[in-house]
Amino acid sequence: MPNAAILRRSMLAAAVSLVLSGTAQAATITTDAGAPVGDNDNSQTAGPNGPTLLEDSHLIEKLQRFDRERIPERVVHARGTGAFGYFTPSADISSLTKAQVFTPGAKTPVFVRFSTVMGYRGSPEQARDPRGFATKFYTKQGNWDLVGINWPIFFIRDAIKFPDFVHANKPSAVTGVQDPNLQFDFFAHTPEATNMLTHLYTTEGMPDSYRHMDGWGVHAFKMVNAKGEVHYVKFHWKSQQGIHGIRPQDIPASIGKDWNLNTDDLYANINKGNFPKWDLYIQVLTPKQLGRFKFNALDDTKVWTDVPERKIGTMTLNKVPHNYFETTEESAFAPSRMVPGIEPSEDRMLQGRLFAYADAQMYRVGANYQSLPINRPIVPVSNGQQDGAMNSGDRQGEANFDPSTIGDNHANPSVRQVETPLSGTTQQRAIDKKYPFLQAGEYYRSLSEMDKNDLITALSGDLSKVKNDADKYQMLAYFYKADSQYGTRLSSATHSDTSRVKAIASKLDDNYSDSDHP
Structure with missing residues (x-):
């Protein structure tokens, strides 16, 4: 008889192989426990017109499983x-x-x-x-x-802003509809997004x-x-x-x-x-x-x-x-x-x-x-973790801890992570050398005339929907700071005052600091 480790490895390999091969097997309908089902069309009732019986375990299990078919949708990347x-x-x-x-x-x-x-x-x-x-x-x-x-x-450089970024770009908490007013209200305060927005509104963005x-x-x-x-x-x-x-x-x-x-x-x-x-x-x-x-x-x-x-x-x-x-x-x-x-x-x-x-x-x-088969490694897992809902890891033995004299699990020093030199103090400050507009301008100038035209068409379409003038003009100033032609064309396409855009842009430092925002 194979030992438990070999049996477990073979089960893992078989499960992954089934997923990767896409093989489907034709078989008799069974319950979740594997028992064959005799009738999948008619519930058990108390006589021809009587109530349905609670003992119809196939019916109950089928409805229970149906009620639980959905796991929570991903907050992002749902589709x-x-x-x-x-x-x-x-x-x-x-x-x-x-x-x-x-x-x-x-x-x-x-x-x-x-x-x-x-x-x-x-x-x-x-x-x-x-x-x-x-x-x-x-x-x-x-x-x-x-x-x-x-x-x-990406749009932002610090993970502390990720929930804010997602909230601004997901459907409105009031209407349930995505709204450029919310998106650009966030981006007007996030100059580092200028580069990514320029990429997003090109034809490659679709x-x-x-x-x-x-x-x-x-x-x-x-x-x-x-x-x-x-x-x-x-x-x-x-x-x-x-x-x-x-x-x-x-x-x-x-x-x-x-x-x-x-x-x-x-x-x-x-x-x-x-x-x-x-x-x-x-x-x-x-x-x-x-x-x-x-x-x-x-x-x-x-x-x-x-x-x-x-x-x-x-x-x-x-x-x-x-x-x-x-x-x-x-x-x-x-x-x-x-x-x-x-x-x-x-x-x-x-x-x-x-x-x-x-x-x-x-x-x-x-x-x-x-x-789960789709996430399971093709190599044996031995992590000492145990229990929890839907645990199918088949952990063996009492030594689910380390160090141990009765178990043989141990770390491998050869794969220890490298040491990274550190200096300075703990801090909560923005990075130096931000230059949020530099590469947005370089990217804009690298586009063909057709791609520039499509960028202006797509981006101005959403910017024109922004009702808050302060947000709209701040965004236009960012794009103008990236490239004057870029900002001028967007100003014209959104029927905005180009002189006002230039005035705001003139106050923005190339390396942008918090004082650059009014």
Whole structure:
């Protein structure tokens, strides 16, 4: 007879294999306990016209389960689409990291969940919204979640502002409808969002397919090699299909034709064997090189300029899930899920996400969410955790603690996290070297004339709905500060007083301080 550890590993492997293969088995209908059901059409009653009997356990169980079919919707990224695939490395980067997922010849299963951010589960996919691009790597060292979006930057740089950002951009607490007045009331006090807003309102802000967009990890991460040497990296998924978006004038017709456009396109292509692929690139800096920029290199509202990218692998998506709920809906991603050789940087937004995402998944799905097939690692788990709702971990033995002389669980010093030098005092202050308008202007000037026109059309459409003049003119001044042509064109398109915009912009410092806001 196999011992418990071998049996457990085989059960884990079988469960993951079933999810990844999408295999469905035809069988007799059973109860949740596995007993066969004799009649799935008629309830048990007391005679032909009598009341239904409480003893009809199949009826009761069926209704109970139906009442409990929904888990709490994600606060953000509720509208999602998942697909299975695999990642293969193409470069030896052992000099940078000991993460085995990048070992030459490896082939790592992945599950990717694409999503919109602010919409509810049934909302149109054609939304002026970032797109989530979350990848779960089922590696031989445990699961690694690379949780990003379709741009290399974000709206805010400190996680303490994340609830405020979401509240301002989700539907109004009064009307239940998204409102540009609330959005731009927040952004008027958040100059660092100028860069991301400029990206958001371009045609790339409305992808015509999940296949036709890139993905980024957004933040800097640390790679650590076997010698303990540290490099800072940024991850970039580059679509082999190219980047295509929907122009502003075509959006209403697109929604009217198919508001599940992104999902339908992705699944149709996978089912036809037209498997989408993304190449994974990294940018690399030494700790000393972080200071080379005019801005703070760990500010997630900025890109690393003039740092070359290096291709390190390719991801292929080749399987549509067989069950939406058990995969796309129950899948749980958290940037704190890392493997030896990959560690977080000191990026303030990332530091907050390390806690918030895992905590949200634990609330949404349950304390044992990582034991569900879609989230379960392909390697044995031995963490000493126990009990809780829906625990199927099959923990063995009495030694669920460490240190112990009767158990054999122990830490592995070779994968201890690196030590990061610190200096200074504790503080609660904004970062230095903010420069919130610098890259927004650079990005605007890099656009083609058609893309500039589409940006002005889309952004002015929402800015024109802002009733509070102070908010509207503050936003226009931010865009003018980024680029005078940009701000002037938006002022004209929103029928605003350009001289007033210039006057406000003239009082804004390039490095923006709290005193710059009236």
